[in-house]
Amino acid sequence: MSFYAFAQTGIGTTAPVNKFxxxxxxxxxxxxxxxxxxxxxxxxxxxxxILDFGLSSSSTYSWLQARSKSxxxxxxxxxxxxxxxxxGIGTSSPSSTLTVGNAEGTIGGEILLNPTTTxxxxxxxxxxxxxxxxxxxxxxxxxxxxxxxxxxxxxNGIGEGNGIAILENGNVGFGTASPSARINIAxxxxxxxxxxxxxxSRPALNTGSIGDYEIRGVGAGGGSSQGDGADDGFLRLxxxxxxxxNTQASIDLSGYSNVSDMNRNIVMRTAGTERFRINADGNVxxGTASPSxxxxxxxxxxxxxxxxxxxxxxNGMVLMNANTNQNWTTNYHEYLIFQKQSANLGxxxxxxxxxxxxxxxxxxxxxxxxxxxxxxxxxxxxxxIYDFAWKATGSRxxxxxxxxxxxxxxxxxxxxxxxxxADGSPKIQAVDxxxxxxxxxxAVQEQEQKINQLKKEKExxxxxxxxxxxRLLKLEKxx
Numbered sequence: 133m134s135f136y137a138f139a140q141t142g143i144g145t146t147a148p149v150n151k152f153x154x155x156x157x158x159x160x161x162x163x164x165x166x167x168x169x170x171x172x173x174x175x176x177x178x179x180x181x182i183l184d185f186g187l188s189s190s191s192t193y194s195w196l197q198a199r200s201k202s203x204x205x206x207x208x209x210x211x212x213x214x215x216x217x218x219x220g221i222g223t224s225s226p227s228s229t230l231t232v233g234n235a236e237g238t239i240g241g242e243i244l245l246n247p248t249t250t251x252x253x254x255x256x257x258x259x260x261x262x263x264x265x266x267x268x269x270x271x272x273x274x275x276x277x278x279x280x281x282x283x284x285x286x287x288n289g290i291g292e293g294n295g296i297a298i299l300e301n302g303n304v305g306f307g308t309a310s311p312s313a314r315i316n317i318a319x320x321x322x323x324x325x326x327x328x329x330x331x332x333s334r335p336a337l338n339t340g341s342i343g344d345y346e347i348r349g350v351g352a353g354g355g356s357s358q359g360d361g362a363d364d365g366f367l368r369l370x371x372x373x374x375x376x377x378n379t380q381a382s383i384d385l386s387g388y389s390n391v392s393d394m395n396r397n398i399v400m401r402t403a404g405t406e407r408f409r410i411n412a413d414g415n416v417x418x419g420t421a422s423p424s425x426x427x428x429x430x431x432x433x434x435x436x437x438x439x440x441x442x443x444x445x446x447n448g449m450v451l452m453n454a455n456t457n458q459n460w461t462t463n464y465h466e467y468l469i470f471q472k473q474s475a476n477l478g479x480x481x482x483x484x485x486x487x488x489x490x491x492x493x494x495x496x497x498x499x500x501x502x503x504x505x506x507x508x509x510x511x512x513x514x515x516x517i518y519d520f521a522w523k524a525t526g527s528r529x530x531x532x533x534x535x536x537x538x539x540x541x542x543x544x545x546x547x548x549x550x551x552x553x554a555d556g557s558p559k560i561q562a563v564d565x566x567x568x569x570x571x572x573x574x575a576v577q578e579q580e581q582k583i584n585q586l587k588k589e590k591e592x593x594x595x596x597x598x599x600x601x602x603r604l605l606k607l608e609k610x611x
Contacts, residue, residue, distance in 0.1 A: 156170075158186070165204055173185070182200070204391075254274030256274075268289035270288045273285055293308070351363075362387075382401045406421060415428060451469045512575045518533070518534065541567065544563060547561035
């Protein structure tokens, strides 16, 4: 030992560098026994706890250890600034209770938490609850019994169901420890709020950036990595379908695409089958993936559109308004057009000037051949006309029995006598009285011919009668 007043003091060295220097044999901290270990010890006149300082004999680290002086297996706590103050590691000006690294970034602020002795638990930090308001502590750690469920966790004392889990494959779970998708929410919903109120205007569409209240599927812009400013992109919202697509309902939203079926459209499915789509041109298809009109419905069902009103005063269950002042004097406006395999059969529209309705069926001479004459009066006379009452209301009308008219003019009647639906209910026949018009016109024409013939015969008889009267008068005068 050397001691120099106003100079350096050395223990174990004759050439101390600092004011006080201790030089001893290096050693790693002992985990058992009680023999000398380390380079410096602080101990009290009472109590068994000590604080040993040392230099590693196997590496370049230095150490301090609080423990029992009589049994190194008994370890004690070590407190830094136990009554207050800040602690800095890598900085001379700590700004919080513990500051790691300096503000300039030349000394990094990294912390490594090694796993605990518990087999499946990695590093852990526990945040104790606040003195008021909070009821449970929060824990941040790593845990996993195998590679499939190994996860980073943030949860509270109630359990993982009240926290967040991130698997090693990147899946994130809210309320679940085993997320099966990039974001998996269990036991709750999702809200988005950014100050929107009942007087807020519709937000403008965003391009390169994602706006408030927006969820966007972005594409790669022709490349292979995410391009937030790209025009392509795809987003699907779906429910169900875990075992079979026919149990799933979904909505597809597509941005720009070179694939025509995917180009800027919306597709909706039920039971795994497309039911509805809106294409980029605004055409809406129900039952078709290629709508050719603003509303295009395609179905194999017997009924394509069913409209039901329960109001006590219908003011047009279907309202068609030709809201234009064009082509009324030179053209016709068709409200409803009827086709068979794209060939027109007729339409409901307006006449010139739009002053009256037209209920038309095709009758162009270019569609007809084999023109024949027929006897309209014979057909009309075979039609039985009745004064009858409707069973449902008791109201009286004049008309025919459909099956009887079908025997005379079949094309004026739909359905068949006594036909039934699959459930046994009556399949009602119907009559198009408009189909009788040509027959009635022909009958009138025939009656007109007969009337004209009778007129001629009457005139001849009257002429003969007048001649006979004149002869009689002459004979009477001779007498």
